[in-house]
Amino acid sequence: MRLANFSVLCMSCALAACAGNGEGLDENGRPAGEDTGTLEPTFQSIQAQVFTPVCTGCHAGAAAPLGLRLEEGASYALLVNASSVEVPALRRVQPGNPDASYLIQKLQGTAAVGGRMPLNAPPLPQSTIDVIRQWITDGAPNSSGAASQKSRIELARLTAVSPMTGQVAPVSMREIVIASNLELDTSLLQSELVTLRASGGDGEFESGNERRMPLQVSIRSQQPTVLAIAPGATPLAVDEYELRISGVEPVALADLASRAIDGDGDGTPGGDFVLRFTVEMTR
Ligand code: HEC
Ligand SMILES: [Ca+2]
Structure with missing residues (x-):
């Protein structure tokens, strides 16, 4: 009995020493x-x-x-x-x-x-x-999501994965990737919900010379939701860009419990999600 215990202890000693x-x-x-x-x-x-x-x-x-x-x-x-x-x-x-x-x-x-x-x-x-x-x-599930449990207590928030806020993107940028912390009601996705505008060269988005860009939204994965937004016209012109996902009625993106996303991150449902980024010629 004693001997057996001793040898087991010794084994784990040797293994620990090896890893260290x-x-x-x-x-x-x-x-x-x-x-x-x-x-x-x-x-x-x-x-x-x-x-x-x-x-x-x-x-x-x-x-x-x-x-x-x-x-x-x-x-x-x-x-x-x-x-x-x-x-x-x-x-x-x-x-x-x-x-x-x-x-x-x-x-x-x-x-x-x-x-x-x-x-x-x-x-x-x-x-x-x-x-x-x-x-x-096994289907490449997102085990860190646990989306269904979270959704009872958390509001849906969005994160710009690519490009990140303020990032400089190349003219060859193929897509904008936005991730949520929850599964969203993607049946709500329609053309007025997601908009992409170029500033018109002045970096301002309320001066009247903005250009609205065509785009295509696809659902890359769910639980939690990831959206891939492809600009319809590539390469992109050198300019400042604003992506906006509506969290405000009448066309608000919402979670599966029909609560509007907390787009502006103020802790209450509602508010647009806004991502601004720069497109430049990069070598
Ligand atoms: C020393 C820097 C370095 C490290 C560390 C590194 N990568 Fe990379 N990775 C690169 C570079 C540079 C490229 C592009 C050139 C190439 O493919 O050789 C690349 C390309 C890739 C691509 C191709 C992406 C595409 O869209 O075609 C994948 C996938 C990838 N890496 C995965 C990984 C994974 C997983 C690890 C960790 C296990 C890793 N890399 C570690 C530098 C690195
Ligand atoms: Ca403008």
């Missing part, structure tokens, strides 16, 4: 020594143990390569059902189909364009890639 001394990535592809638990095929787990520690050194903020931000709060909206920039025919994550998902091709080193990810670093272990594949096979 390791360099680089451990067997789950995360920095060794950061004890954050076992990698599971859920979005939350993959975010915490792969994207945040391994990828955000490059894939974060306005300078993220190919606009792919992998920080918490941005990554899901820019991965699931989003087209790859390098191979536009493929989605970065195609729910249910890991082989067709460009993310997996980039991690396995089989992508047609560019390098294997993480760039200039050891590849992720196959066991880690397999867990990410499993999450995609």
Whole structure:
């Protein structure tokens, strides 16, 4: 009895020492020594143990390569059902189909364009890639959402994932990505609900010379809702732009409980969501 206990204790001693001394990535592809638990095929787990520690050194903020931000709060909206920039025919994550998902091709080193990810670093272990594949096979759900529970207490708020507020976007910008914290009633989406205007060159949006741009809104994912808004005319002219999503009747975007979005973030339902950004020629 005593002997058996002793040997078990000793085993865990040895394992702990090993993890603490390791360099680089451990067997789950995360920095060794950061004890954050076992990698599971859920979005939350993959975010915490792969994207945040391994990828955000490059894939974060306005300078993220190919606009792919992998920080918490941005990554899901820019991965699931989003087209790859390098191979536009493929989605970065195609729910249910890991082989067709460009993310997996980039991690396995089989992508047609560019390098294997993480760039200039050891590849992720196959066991880690397999867990990410499993999450995609399972339909790539957003486990951090828990949208139905939240909606009883929280109001719907919107976040500009790409471009971010005040960001400078290139004339080649393909889409504006807006994420909600809840599932929204997307049956309400119609042409007066989402508007995109160019300032007319003066950076002012009430001077009468604004131009309204054609656009196409698609629902990229639900639970919580992510909207991808493609300008109808590309490349965009160099100018200041304003995207507006109405939270005010008669055409207000609302959650599944028919409460208008808290577009202006003042803590009460209602108010327009407004995103301003600059489009410039960039090299
Ligand atoms: C050292 C910087 C760096 C790191 C770290 C890095 N990437 Fe990248 N990533 C890039 C660059 C640069 C490109 C574009 C050039 C290329 O593909 O080689 C890119 C391209 C991509 C693309 C293609 C996007 C598209 O739309 O076509 C994906 C997917 C991607 N990275 C995922 C990841 C993931 C997941 C990680 C973490 C496991 C990661 N990257 C880590 C720099 C990095
Ligand atoms: Ca103007």
